[in-house]
Amino acid sequence: MRTTARKLAVMAAVLPLGLALAACGGGGGSTASGEGGGGDGDNxxxxxxxxxxxxxxxxxxxxxxxxxxxxxxxxxxxxxxxxxxxxxxxxxxxxxxxxxxxxxxxxxxxxxxxxxxxxxxxxxxxxxxxxxxxxxxxxxxxxxxxxxxxxxxxxxxGTAITALRTDVLEQAGYTVDDFTDITWDEFITLGEDVLAKTGQPLLSGQAGSADLPVMMLQSAGASLFDEEGNPTIVDNDALTAAIDTYQRLVETGVLVEVNTWDEYINTLVNDSVAATVNGVWILGSIQSAEDQAGKWAITNVPSLDGVQGATNYTANxxxxxxxxxxxxxxxxxxxxxxxxxxxxxxxxxxxxxxxxxxxxxxxxxxxxxxxxxxxxxxxxxxxxVVGYAEKVPSNNTGAYYYEGRDAVSVAITNIMNGADPKAALEEAQSTVEFAMGS
Amino acid sequence: MAAPLPPRPKVSPLERRKSLTGWAFLLPASLLILWLSFWPMIQAAILSLQTGRGTRLSFAEPLWSNYTRLLEDETFKLTLQNTFIYLVIQVPLMLVMALILANLLNNPNLRFKSMWRTAIFLPSAVGLVSYALVFRTMFANDGLVNDMLMGLGLIDSPVNWLGQTGTARFVLVLGLLWRWTGYNMIFYLAALQTVDRSTIEAAKIDGASSAKAFWYVTVPQLKPMILLTAILSTNGTLQLFDESYALTAGGPANTSMTISHYLYMVSFRNSPNFGYASAISYVILIIVAALAVVQLKVGDKRD
Structure with missing residues (x-):
């Protein structure tokens, strides 16, 4: 009886430890044999x-x-x-x-x-x-x-394109050529007209996402960071113009904001909007709406007005x-x-x-x-699109790119809610500088 | 000269062997906890004093600079504030609701008791991310909730639930209530089984109303359980992650983001800063510990 109790106690003590160590050994073993890659020359x-x-x-x-x-x-x-x-x-x-x-x-x-x-x-x-x-x-x-x-x-x-619904444009009396090589100001004017004539907004986008403003920024050869990786969110003419353009898109109703990615895709496949500006990979989602075959066309993206180095090419x-x-x-x-x-x-x-x-x-x-x-x-x-790709200006990303994008997203949300753009961007800049100053 | 020590009580060999056996049974689990739980905590404490890029970390100068850094971090302050808003609104609301539901279900004359009980407890069996995603879909601009409210004629145009700070936080709290009230109710229901019905009947014979009997007789007997659930919920809310990440994605403009969500962003989405992330996690630990101590002091009057 006594020995049994002792044996049990010892087993209770040793078993879990043994198992734990075995698990360790297993882990170590698989590292050595190279579960992942490893230059083991086995082709x-x-x-x-x-x-x-x-x-x-x-x-x-x-x-x-x-x-x-x-x-x-x-x-x-x-x-x-x-x-x-x-x-x-x-x-x-x-x-x-x-x-x-x-x-x-x-x-x-x-x-x-x-x-x-x-x-x-x-x-x-x-x-x-x-x-x-x-x-x-x-x-x-x-x-x-x-x-x-x-x-x-x-x-x-990730070359950016403008994808357009030709059937909707036709109702409003336009063709894809009217949207090729244009500026955002012209795009907004056209968009207001399309909205008035057909009741359909041209664009949709995720509220609080910096995707579109950052694409506009890159189209002018500008970035959120300079070549040394320092944030350039304040005194950045292209960024100010991009945010201003985005704000006007929303205010005129040419762009409707939704909250999630799924809702955004839905606006495309459910005929809610007549266009979208995004990376060329968006065509995969567009083509999932088979009933819209033949109704889409693509062209290059609008350029920023009054910004040096503005082009009609960008990427996302x-x-x-x-x-x-x-x-x-x-x-x-x-x-x-x-x-x-x-x-x-x-x-x-x-x-x-x-x-x-x-x-x-x-x-x-x-x-x-x-x-x-x-x-x-x-x-x-x-x-x-491959022709567009060669013309896309470079974008400095750096180690803190996600911080930069997120800070600009926050600034845009605040600006849309009435904050002073200059103050909001200064706050974004200091948020990024704070993250970098660890 | 010191007073002579009182003679130690004699331990019989049998008792000593029993005690040793007990320790032997405790040992493996204790070692595993030490190794898998406490050791990482110590490592995190050391890490929270370090700074640097990627794996090239060195001790900060001064050593506590990650902690002083927190005081200047506007995002950290915002997420801390958000988390406390959830805590202050959601935990009391949830516990009161759970208490009331438990009391209703404890009524011996209630019919279909187990059906009600299952229905209220069932949300606790749902995965956190999946229910968060369902809530997100329900509260979309063209989602079920807006459709229903518009169908009933309560609103004219869709409410942008997740796009505004107030409503986004409201949806998050609503989700938490749905998910966790039943869970806490089960604790109370279990505790209610130990409450002697005769004590309540005695109070009623003395002329107490149902509400008074509940408040002065039932609730005091549930106190240890209320304390336990309060500490568990406080702890859970302070570490809230899934809902913030999957339901509101922290938006709009980070105003619904929790501390744990920010901690994840600092470690994995942004340029990784594990020293600073460890400091944030230690702040959560300290707050949880402090609140637990306060709750124990206020709630536990046993000694």
């Missing part, structure tokens, strides 16, 4: 990406292209939503468990600088690779370039491939150079398959890009 690359219909599909096609040369090559694609990619990267870097990284991961362009500057030990640079960065638009390569070193191969294109979003510090670097570099930075065949497949538009300029010379698109009234929209 397999692990990749994190987030959209099965878009970037994961593109990876699968890239795998097929690369297998033509390397029959035993394989991709291990893991679906990880972007928010989780960021959380995982931060957690792994902070705990210095870089052994758990995949070989390649996809990263939002807006977050690229932040991650490279904070956690350079997550990345392998691309300086030794065969990727020719002059074959990509400069503004896109800039997102993943830090101190002159390239860390990313641009993937999806987009993403790039990064090679991790835990990668089979040679294989990963070769894979990216021969697929996303070197295969017209790949882009010819994924464009019609997923609407994945190339940043890689040589791809736009292919016939596939020049094919007329039924949904857009038989216009060859893809070669058009």
């Amino acid at each position: 397999t690359l692990t990749v994190w990406a987030w959209d099965p219909a878009f970037n994961i599909y593109a990876l699968q096609e890239a795998e097929k292209v690369y297998q033509q040369e390397n029959p035993d090559f394989e991709l291990d694609i893991q679906e990880v939503p972007w928010e989780d990619v960021q959380t995982r990267l931060t957690t792994l870097a902070q705990s210095q468990e870089t052994g758990e990284l995949p070989d390649i991961f996809l990263m939002q362009n807006n977050a690229f600088q932040k991650n490279v500057l904070n956690y350079p030990d997550l990345f392998s640079d691309l300086s030794g690779s065969d990727v020719d960065f002059s074959e990509f638009p400069e503004s896109v390569v800039a997102y993943s370039t830090v101190d002159g070193t390239n860390y990313g191969v641009p993937f999806d294109n 979003g987009g993403s790039s491939w990064a090679i991790s510090s835990n990668a089979d670097v040679e294989l990963a570099q070769d894979f990216l150079a021969k697929t996303f930075a070197g295969s017209s065949e790949l882009y010819d497949t994924i464009l019609p398959g997923a609407g994945a538009l190339a940043n890689w300029i040589p791809a736009s010379e292919s016939d596939v890009y020049g094919e007329p698109q039924e949904f857009f009234g038989g216009d060859a929209i893809y070669s058009k």
